[in-house]
Amino acid sequence: MATSRIGLDRLPPAARAAVEEHTGSLLTVEETAEGFNSEIAARLTSASGTWHIKGLRTDHPRAWTQRQEAAIAPFLTGLAPALRWRVEAAGWDLLGFEALSGHHADYAPGSPDLPEVASLLRRLNETSCPGIELRHAEQRLEHYAAHPDNLRHFAGTHLLHTDLNNTNVLVNDHAPQGNQARLVDWAWATRGAAWLDAAYWTIWLIAAGHTPASAEDWAAEIPAWHTAPAEGVTAFAAANANIWSDISNADPDPWTLRLATAANDWHAHRRTGGPWPDVCSAGFAPATF
Incomplete structure (x- = not known):
């Protein structure tokens, strides 16, 4: 469920003053609509940059996401915007990131962004997983897997984004080809099997209009995909059908229903190569993945 968004002008004066110690007096504040985890999200411009x-209030239930992003940021050079400063003041935790130019990736079939996203995921696979506290993929999926034995397929030592x-x-069109894409929002960074981000991408590709087979062809552009056992991919598809069923039932917005349909279609493809009835998530834990 999305976190309620507020404007920067509603920050306590002490928190805003602490931000301006890093930025100088602000000339423009452009609120952004994207993202679900933040109460504050904006592009700030001053004379210096x-x-x-x-940001989130320090007592917000998702305050841990701010700590997670701050902890992992130093290890994401070339993969994500750099974290320039962090402010903890007046009950707020605020992160100031490098402002990137570009557009959100288009996942539709035929999009020129698809090779750039594949290149990004290959670079991520080549990045060492930092020795910081991270969630484990098998723990995040344990309430959704069809069988406990399936969890072994998800375990691993690789750094994953998962969202x-x-x-x-x-995607920055002016950057060198093959190095144009960056990942933001690392709150759900995870340690697990190297092929999992390609698998997560598959669901979003189907939701964007790809067939399951076409989405898997794009996943295959990431070498780690080829290390995945077939039964592991099928188990992952089944678990995510249950996850998105839970999410869409709890928060039935058009986008959650679209993702639930995509996850269910992929599971059908993995099971039979054709249509499959909706996966029932009855009895599964709430979506705390």
């Missing part, structure tokens, strides 16, 4: 700010929503991928 431009930043993207995101391949196209709005989390920024």
Whole structure:
């Protein structure tokens, strides 16, 4: 469920003053609509530069996402916007990131952004997983897997993003080809099997109009995909059909229903190569993945 968004002008004066210690007096504040986890999200411009700010109250139930992003940011050079500063003041935790230019990735069939996203995921696979506290993929999926034995397929030592929503991928057309895309919003960073981000991407590709077979062809552009056992991919598809069923039932927005349909279609493809009835998530834990 999305977090309610507020404007920067509603920050306590002490928190805004702490931000301006890093930025100088602000000339423009452009609120942004994308993202679900932040109460504050805006592009800030002053005489000394431009930043993207995101923030939550320190007593917010999702305050851990700010800590997660701050902890992992130093390890994401070339993959994500750089974290320039962090402010904790007047009950707020605020992160100031490098402001990137570009557009959100287009996942539609035939999009020129698809090779750039594949290149980004290959670079991520080549990045060492930092020795910081991260959630484990098998733990995140344990309430949704059809069988406990399936969880072994998801375990691993690789750094994963796991939230391949196209709005989390920024593409800069002016950067060198093959290095144009960056990932934002690392709150759900995870340690797990190397092929999982390609699998997460598959669901979003289907939701964008790809057939399951076409989506898997794009996943195959990431070498780690070829390390995945077939039964592991099918188990992952089944678990995500249950996850998105839970999410769409709890928050039935058009986009959650679209993702639930995509996840269910992929599971059908993995099981039979054709249509499959809706996967029932009855009895599964709430969506705390």
